[in-house]
Amino acid sequence: MSGRAKRAGFYFLTLVIVFFSLLPFLWFLDTSLKTQREVTATPPELFPSGSLHSYQSAIEQYNLLHYVKNSIIVAGATTLITLIISVFAGYALARLRIKYKGVIMGSLLLVSMFPQISIAGPVWKILQSFGWLNTYQGLILPYVTLTLPLGVWILTSFFKELPEELEKAARVDGCSHFQALFKIIVPLAAPGVFTAAILIFIYAWNEFFFALLIMTQQKYQTLPVGIALFQGQYTMPWGEIAAASTVATVPLVLLVFLFQKRIIRGLSAGAVKG
Amino acid sequence: MAEIRFEKVAKRFRQVSVIKELNLTIHDGEFFTFVGPSGCGKSTLLNMIAGLEPVSEGRILFDAKVVNDLSPKDRDIAMVFQSYALYPHMTVFENIAFPLRMKKVPKNRISEEVTRISGLLGLADLLQRKPKELSGGQRQRVALGRALIRKPEVFLMDEPLSNLDARLRIGMRAELKKLHQELHITTVYVTHDQSEALSLSNRIAVIHRGEIQQCGAPREVYGKPANVFVGGFIGSPPMNFVHGMIRKKTPLEIECNGREFSPSVERLPVSDKVIVGIRPEDIPVSSAQTGTGIEGTVMITEPAGSSTGSILTGTERPSGDTHRQIQSCRPEKGRGWSGLPTGFSSSMLTPKNACSILTYIIHKFSDECGGYIRDIMQKTQKIPLAAYVLSSEDMEFRKLFSSLEAS
Structure with a gap:
C-alpha cells in the first residue's frame, strides 16, 4: 500500500471512531436545538431549527441551574478535599520510609475496584446515623472515599518521578518538609495534580448511583439525578433532557480542552524518561 | 566557617x-x-x-x-x-x-x-x-x-x-x-x-x-597506602600486587616469584606471606632481555597521549604455577613503546617481543590491614595477608634497584 493510501486509511478509521464516540453527544446537542414538534416528528428531522426553547424551559420549568449549582458544590468540594489528602498521602508514599508501602498501594487499588452496589447499604446506614442524608457533606464524603485511590495513585507515581535531590536541595536551601512540598514538589508535579483534579471532578460530576440514593430531596440533588427526574409519569421532555445534558457536558469538555496538554503529559508520565 | x-x-x-x-x-x-x-x-x-x-x-x-x-x-x-x-x-x-x-x-x-x-x-x-x-x-x-x-x-x-x-x-x-x-x-x-x-x-x-x-x-x-584497598583504589593505572613469602626476618628477605628482596621496614609483617604493591610508573619495561628482570609477554598497550601515559599490560612468563598480569606505564628510556609491539597476535610470542620487567619498588603496607584483606581472607582462606615492605623513598631499596638496573 502506498504511503498516501495508508494515510487516507488512517484518517478514515480515526474519523469513524471519533464519529461513533461523538454520536450520542451530537445527537442530544441536535435534539436540544429542536422545537417540541421537530423532536417528535416522523420521519425524524436531522437538522434542527436552532430554537433555544428547550434550554429556556429546562432552566425555568425544570430548575436546571439549581442542579448545576449543587453539582458544582459537590464536585468542586470533592476535588479539593481529595486533592489535598492525595498530595499528602502521595508524598508520604513516594518519599517517606514507610513499612508495607506495597500493601498500602495494593489495598487502595483493591478498594477502588469494589462495585458501588456492594457498599451502598453500609454507606447509607452510616450517613443516616450521622444525619447526613440529604446534605452536601453526605455526598462529598463517599465521593472523596471513592476518588481517593485514583488521586493517591496518580500523585504517588508523579512524586516518585521527581528526583529526590530536588527536595534535598530545597531543604538545604532553607525549606521545611512542608515548604519543600509546596514550593518545589507540587509545582513540578502540576501535570499530575491537574490530571488527578480533572479525573476526580469528572467522576464526581457524573456520578449517579450514590447521588440518587443519598439525595432524595430535590434541594440537594445533583445534575445527573436532576436530569433523570425530568421525566414525569406521563411526560418525556426530550428537548429539555437534551438541553440539560448539553449543559452538563460542556464544562467537562471545556476543562479537558483547556488542560489538554497537561493531561496528556499526566497520563503518559513515566512512559518515557523526561 | x-x-x-x-x-x-x-x-x-x-x-x-x-x-x-x-x-x-x-x-x-x-x-x-x-x-x-x-x-x-x-x-x-x-x-x-x-x-x-x-x-x-x-x-x-x-x-x-x-x-x-x-x-x-x-x-x-x-x-x-x-x-x-x-x-x-x-x-x-x-x-x-x-x-x-x-x-x-x-x-x-x-x-x-x-x-x-x-x-x-x-x-x-x-x-x-x-x-x-x-x-x-x-x-x-x-x-x-x-x-x-x-x-x-x-x-x-x-x-x-x-x-x-x-x-x-x-x-x-x-x-x-x-x-x-x-x-x-x-x-x-x-x-x-x-x-x-x-x-x-x-x-x-x-x-x-x-x-x-x-x-x-x-x-x-x-x-604510602595503608592497605591493599587504598593501594589498589588510589592511582591510575592501578597498583600491581605481587604475592611473596618472607624467607628471613632479620635482615628481612622476601621472595617474590623466585626473586629476592631484602627491604628495610619500620615494622615486621606478622605473617610469613605478604603482598607487595608496585606502582606501574615504578616498573620500567625493556625490550631487551636483561636477565635481572621478570620475563613476560606484552598483551596490550593503551596509548594515552604522552608516552609515559601509556599503559602496558603484560603477562609474566609462567613462573611456578601462575600467569600474572602486570601493568606498567614507564617505557624504556629513549625508545618509548615502539620497541614493544602490542596486540595479541602470534608474533607476540617470539622472543623479540618479550619484555623484561626490571624493578620492583615496593610500597610499605602496615600490617594492620583494613577490612578488605580480612574479608578476602575469610572468603578464600588462602590469600596472604598483610604487609610489606619498602616505601619508594627508602634509600636502601633505591640502592638495590639502581644496582639491578646497572647490571
Whole structure:
C-alpha cells in the first residue's frame, strides 16, 4: 500500500471512531436545538431549527441551574478535599520510609475496584446515623472515599518521578518538609495534580448511583439525578433532557480542552524518561 | 566557617550497617574529600553532615555545637548535588535567589547579591533562562551560585563534576580549587574519582564498606597506602600486587616469584606471606632481555597521549604455577613503546617481543590491614595477608634497584 493510501486509511478509521464516540453527544446537542414538534416528528428531522426553547424551559420549568449549582458544590468540594489528602498521602508514599508501602498501594487499588452496589447499604446506614442524608457533606464524603485511590495513585507515581535531590536541595536551601512540598514538589508535579483534579471532578460530576440514593430531596440533588427526574409519569421532555445534558457536558469538555496538554503529559508520565 | 567533628558516628539502614563507628575531624577552612567506590557510604556521610539523614549513633559537631538534631535549614550549610538539582520551574535568577528568599532577605538585597554572584560565575547573561535551556557547565555554575549566595559555614559537594564531560570537568575542577582558595569555606567533597580527590583536596579519606581505610594528605595516601584497598583504589593505572613469602626476618628477605628482596621496614609483617604493591610508573619495561628482570609477554598497550601515559599490560612468563598480569606505564628510556609491539597476535610470542620487567619498588603496607584483606581472607582462606615492605623513598631499596638496573 502506498504511503498516501495508508494515510487516507488512517484518517478514515480515526474519523469513524471519533464519529461513533461523538454520536450520542451530537445527537442530544441536535435534539436540544429542536422545537417540541421537530423532536417528535416522523420521519425524524436531522437538522434542527436552532430554537433555544428547550434550554429556556429546562432552566425555568425544570430548575436546571439549581442542579448545576449543587453539582458544582459537590464536585468542586470533592476535588479539593481529595486533592489535598492525595498530595499528602502521595508524598508520604513516594518519599517517606514507610513499612508495607506495597500493601498500602495494593489495598487502595483493591478498594477502588469494589462495585458501588456492594457498599451502598453500609454507606447509607452510616450517613443516616450521622444525619447526613440529604446534605452536601453526605455526598462529598463517599465521593472523596471513592476518588481517593485514583488521586493517591496518580500523585504517588508523579512524586516518585521527581528526583529526590530536588527536595534535598530545597531543604538545604532553607525549606521545611512542608515548604519543600509546596514550593518545589507540587509545582513540578502540576501535570499530575491537574490530571488527578480533572479525573476526580469528572467522576464526581457524573456520578449517579450514590447521588440518587443519598439525595432524595430535590434541594440537594445533583445534575445527573436532576436530569433523570425530568421525566414525569406521563411526560418525556426530550428537548429539555437534551438541553440539560448539553449543559452538563460542556464544562467537562471545556476543562479537558483547556488542560489538554497537561493531561496528556499526566497520563503518559513515566512512559518515557523526561 | 566551621570545624566538623565526627564522634563515634554510625549509620544503619534497618539492620544494614552503612557507616561503622567513625571518628574524624575536618578542620576549619579545609578542602576535605571522601573518596571511595560507589556504595561505600560516602554520600550517606555527606547527607548526615547536611542533616538530610539522621545519625544512628554518635555525634556530629560543628565547632563545639552538636548538630545531630538540627534540621538542614538550621545548619548553615550549602550543598551542590551530582544532578545539580536546579528547580526546573524557576529561572536562573530565581534559582540562585531561592536560599535568600527562604531567609526572607529584602528584595533589593537579593537582587544585589544575585548580580554579584552571577558576575563571579559568568552567569550574568543567563539570569532569565530556565535550567533546561542551559548547558551542563552552565547548570553546574548555577548550582554553585545557589550554594555560594548563602555564604555558608560549610560547603558540601556530592560528586558535583561527574555529570560533566571530561574537558569541562578539568576546567571546573580548577575553578572549584580557585574558589576555595579565595573563600576559605570548609568544604566537604564526595567523589568516586580518585584523580579529582587527589588534585582538589587538602586531605582525603578513602572510604570502603563504611570505614575510613586511610586519611591524610593526597601525597601521603598515594605514596604510602595503608592497605591493599587504598593501594589498589588510589592511582591510575592501578597498583600491581605481587604475592611473596618472607624467607628471613632479620635482615628481612622476601621472595617474590623466585626473586629476592631484602627491604628495610619500620615494622615486621606478622605473617610469613605478604603482598607487595608496585606502582606501574615504578616498573620500567625493556625490550631487551636483561636477565635481572621478570620475563613476560606484552598483551596490550593503551596509548594515552604522552608516552609515559601509556599503559602496558603484560603477562609474566609462567613462573611456578601462575600467569600474572602486570601493568606498567614507564617505557624504556629513549625508545618509548615502539620497541614493544602490542596486540595479541602470534608474533607476540617470539622472543623479540618479550619484555623484561626490571624493578620492583615496593610500597610499605602496615600490617594492620583494613577490612578488605580480612574479608578476602575469610572468603578464600588462602590469600596472604598483610604487609610489606619498602616505601619508594627508602634509600636502601633505591640502592638495590639502581644496582639491578646497572647490571
